[in-house]
Amino acid sequence: MSVSSPSASVSTLTAESINPIIESTKAVFDMMLGAEVRRSGLSVKPNKLLAHELSAVIGMTGQVSGTLVISFSREVAFSILDRLLGETTDEINDAVCDAVGELTNMIAGGAKAKMEHLALSLSIPNLVKGAEHEVVFPSEVTPLSIAFESDLGPFCIDIGFSVAGI
Numbered sequence: 001m002s003v004s005s006p007s008a009s010v011s012t013l014t015a016e017s018i019n020p021i022i023e024s025t026k027a028v029f030d031m032m033l034g035a036e037v038r039r040s041g042l043s044v045k046p047n048k049l050l051a052h053e054l055s056a057v058i059g060m061t062g063q064v065s066g067t068l069v070i071s072f073s074r075e076v077a078f079s080i081l082d083r084l085l086g087e088t089t090d091e092i093n094d095a096v097c098d099a100v101g102e103l104t105n106m107i108a109g110g111a112k113a114k115m116e117h118l119a120l121s122l123s124i125p126n127l128v129k130g131a132e133h134e135v136v137f138p139s140e141v142t143p144l145s146i147a148f149e150s151d152l153g154p155f156c157i158d159i160g161f162s163v164a165g166i
């Protein structure tokens with residue numbers, strides 16, 4: 001990849017990360033949940049607020065540094081627990097957070113395998129819950145937001161990368 005400026009590099013790396021994440025998301029939802037996923041939107045993230053009530057955050061480091069956030073509504077999170085473990089609940093509890101964290105880990109791991117040229121390492125997922133919570137990306141990163149529709153309901157992935165050392 002040849003780029004002339006750090007901001008162009010960041011934009012290129014962020015764009016290159018979208019397809020592996022979308023492909024991994026579709027594959028994991030299909031294989032693990034028996035659910036179809038359709039991308040319903042792609043935009044520059046306008047603010048720090050997350051789209052839904054429960055978010056899993058994974059840091060990525062290597063030749064680039066980045067953050068992947070998958071945000072689920074309560075209903076989608078409950079469906080993930082039901083489809084993965086056959087358990088039902090009506091509250092965001094440890095089991096729901098574990099199921100969402102594991103699903104996010106699978107998606108990030110699948111995307112990492114498709115971006116092996118970046119020599120990425122992944123953090124374990126951190127879960128954030130509550131209405132109108134925020135995740136702050138590094139100041140030099142302009143994250144992208146990918147909206148999805150699925151058989152379980154809507155969810156959103158926010159991602160941003162910066163070139164290591166910038």
